[in-house]
Amino acid sequence: MTEHQLPATCETVHLGGFSAQLKPALVIESGDRVHVETYSGFHVAAKAPPEFLTPAFETICDQLPAERRVGSGPHLLTGPIFIQRAKPTDVLEIRLEAIAPRLPIGFNAIRPGWGALPQQFAQPALRFIPLDLEQGIAEFPPNTGIRLPIQPFFGILGVATAEDRSSIPPGLYGGNIDNRQLQAGSRLFLPIFVPGALFSIGDGHAVQGDGEVDVTAIETSMNGTVQLIVRKDLMLTAPIAETATDFITMGFGNTLDFAFEQALQQMIEFLQRFIGLPAEEAYVLCSLAVNFHITQVVNSPQKGVHGLLPKSILPAMPGL
Template sequence: MVDRLLKATCQTVHLGGFSAQLVPALTIDSGDRIEVETFTGFTVCDRAPAAFAPPELLEIRHNLPADRRVGQGPHLLTGPIFVRDAKPGDVLEVRLEAIWPRLSMGFNVIRPGWGALPDRFSAPALRFIELDLDANVAEFPRQSGILIPLQPFFGILGVATQEVGNSSVPPGNYGGNIDNRHLQPGARLFLPVQVPGALFSIGDGHAAQGDGEVDVTAIETAMNGRVVLVLRKDLSLTRPLAETPTHFIFMGFAETLDRALQAALEQAIAFLEQYLSLDAEEAYVFCSLAVNFHITQVVNAPRKGVHGLLSKSLLPGAIAL
């Protein structure tokens, strides 16, 4: 294992999507540990207080090269990271060792036409929210006494696809804008590799978010993290799968919540068949009895997300992925 540092600069970030055409920001071997910097708020930092927009972010905002603008999404991502010997059909294991905000401020924005209630909340609204990093809370509304615990995570963890200019907004089988708040330190995310080298990118730091992310954003903020990327040639997946210290997480993404739920449920059934030797009907019944399905997000058009949580405490023994 080699320890690497990947800072966020004009040469190591990209805007708007994923692309196999991007020059890698870093090349690593399987098992290397990377301390990574990320920024967010590319489109709002010119209107932000100084606490949110340090000189490094403003440098990126004004001088990002044209070839690092690859899609129509608003997200600024650090990467891509090229993993030697990664090939389509492999699985990239992302071990999340540590995640921490790098600034004491985040933002939330309502975008016209987006969100769960676009007709009712049709006017744009941008708010900057202070983060108390010592107490690990954010007060919202300001001076209300309502304290929201901070639970930092990366909204976007994904690999490149063959699609040119793949937008950063919708999640998919490559991962991407998953927005799953359970991907905290100690979790592992398993992503199907789509292109040689995997080309993994990370960003969209969230200091706190509720399931659904209903107004289209969380408390979005610059985030640092420490991850280990492990190439898994012994696994075969068609969509992302995650594991936390307490749960396995099954994910489904689709244009409707019904179809997203069906996709997450199918993944759960396949997992139970493979690792617990249940037949399909037994697995289906078990999911009805013991797997908790939640709305991950409803705002990353055109795909919504559903995830199912299987508690490890229900299992007769450890499952090693």
């Protein structure tokens, strides 16, 4: 296993989406570990206070080459990372080993026409919110004593597909999943669609509730350490994840009903394949023990639902 450093520069980040045509920012072998830098807030940098800006981030905002702008989304992603010998039908295992905010501040933005209540909250609003990294909390609203625990994760973890894609909606390739369960110590498994997988990462979230209802979390630049492993022993058609306490399936759709059905179907298939249950008994177990959550309702046109299967109820079984 080789250790790699992947700083965020004009040559190693891309804006707005995923593309198989992008030049890789890094080429690695399966099993290598990558220490990665990410920046968030490309489109709010001009309104940001000094503590949100670094010289490297300002250089990216001012000088990012046109060929690194590949979609309509607002997200700045680090990558893509090319993994040797990864091919379509393989699975990419992403081990999220460490995740930490780079800055003592983040932002939250309401965008007109977006969010769960776009008619009620129709005016744009941008807030920069301090992060107390020493105590691990953010106070919001200010001076209220409401203390939010910092629980950092990457909103976007995804691989490229044959078609270019915006960074806004999630999909079977991952992307803008915005699943707050994917914190340090978790694992995400993504189907691979193009040679090398072309994995990208970004959209750091310091604090987020399930739903992400106003469009954003407390978004901030984030450091992370990931190990990327090509799994030729797995076959998946949709993302699944594992934390210390749960197995997680995910569904995406234009409606919450459809996203929920997809997450449920994926959980039934998981129980059939990995636990050995018949379909009907898996369906019943989902009713008895699986907890379904709204992941996000704002990454148009795809809403997200995820199901959590507690490991504590299962007999001893090998990990994925």
